[in-house]
Amino acid sequence: MSKATNSPQKSPARREPAVVRADKLQAGxxxxxxxxxxxxxxHGGQAxxxxxxxxAGKSTVVKTVVGQLEAVSGTTLINGAEVDDRTLDFRREVAVVFDDDAFFPALTVEEHLAIVSAGHGVEDVEETISAELEFFGLAALAKSRPYNLSSGQRRRMLLASAFVRPRSLLVLDEPEQRLDTAMRHRLATRLRAEVDAGLALLVVxxxxxxxxxxxxxxxxxADTIHTMTPTQAAVAIASENPHAD
Ligand SMILES: Nc1ncnc2c1ncn2[C@@H]1O[C@H](COP(=O)(O)OP(=O)(O)OP(=O)(O)O)[C@@H](O)[C@H]1O
Known part of the structure; x- marks a missing residue:
């Protein structure tokens, strides 16, 4: 069996099945x-x-899309197949970061990343982990355990876990949470580069x-769903909480 790399896979041609197709999906x-x-x-190449x-239901929708919640009605296909998060295909293709508490208290930062990376068949685990520790500013904390990290550092560790494994679909729920401005910017720039290289990204x-x-x-x-351009959506969320800090 060939070993995986930790890079997003090449964008499928538009005639191939969409990476995600949600059809009249009612989440609840x-x-x-x-x-x-x-x-x-x-499709690959889209975010x-x-x-x-x-x-409003955003997290409920994404959890339903990836099969963590059962749909009230409607269907989702991922790479043309019904969603089943227990299958090898699904676990190989789909990286998900939702839960801030999804870590093992006894394992160090680098052990967390090593388990995920090796578990997905990545060939050069050490090199991959070291690059992501660097990218997420965790190199000095590689031997630390999660409870000895700040909440932002734990968040970085969880996000890093999605980058030490192969993925053709990445699903992130509010990845910006608790990240400082510089890290948000670095992450956003990297995600956009990966999308441009063929990744499909679904992000709340x-x-x-x-x-x-x-x-x-x-x-x-919302109660009614609106398709928007990124510019329209950015304006919509900028006015969500006009009095917030
Ligand atoms: N486990 C649950 N059981 C029943 N209702 C839930 C459950 N989790 C969330 N809800 C409700 O579902 C609705 C949508 O919640 P959801 O977390 O999807 O919203 P969201 O748009 O992601 O919000 P936020 O921006 O605050 O993260 C809310 O009214 C919430 O109270």
């Missing part, structure tokens, strides 16, 4: 919908931002600058 809990019905397709106010964000750098299209999530 049990039989209760949280927002309007969502339909979209996302879709989901925007909208707190509680409240940060207009992050969105403007990263997104190629956007959905405004």
């Amino acid at each position: 809990y049990g039989t209760t919908a949280v927002c309007g019905v969502v339909s979209f397709s996302l 879709m931002a989901l925007v909208g106010p707190n509680g 964000t409240h940060d207009p600058d992050f969105l403007s750098t990263v997104a190629t299209k956007a959905l405004f999530i």
Whole structure:
């Protein structure tokens, strides 16, 4: 079996199945919908931002798209197949960062990254980890355990875990949370470069600058779903909390 690299895979031609195709997807809990019905397709080389106010249903939608929540109704296909996050294909292709508490307290930062990287068959685990520790500003903290990190440093570790493994679809829920401005900017620039190289990115964000750098299209999530350009979406979220700090 050939070993994987940790780079995003080449963009599929547009005639190939979309990386994500959501068809009349109703996200919610049990039989209760949280927002309007969502339909979209996302190809390699595209980044879709989901925007909208707190509680609108963005996280619920992305969790439903990747099969962590059952849909109230409708379907999602990833790379043409029904979503099943237990399959090897799904786990090989789809990298997800949602949960701030998704770490093992006893393992160091570099051990976390090594498990993820080796578990996905990456050939040059040490080199890959070292590059990501550097990128995320964690090199000096490689031997630290999660509870000895700041919340922003833990966030960096979780984000780094998505970059030490192969991925053709990356799903991030508010990746900007707790990152300082410089790290947000570095991450946004890198994500956009990976999208331009063929990655499909689905990202929930409240940060207009992050969105403007990263997104190629956007959905405004509310009781009714609106398709937006990145510029329209950035304006919409910039006015979400006009009195916030
Ligand atoms: N486990 C759950 N069971 C039932 N309802 C839930 C659950 N989790 C969230 N909700 C509700 O679903 C709605 C949508 O929540 P969701 O987290 O998807 O919103 P969001 O748009 O991501 O918000 P935010 O911007 O604050 O992160 C909210 O009204 C929330 O209270």
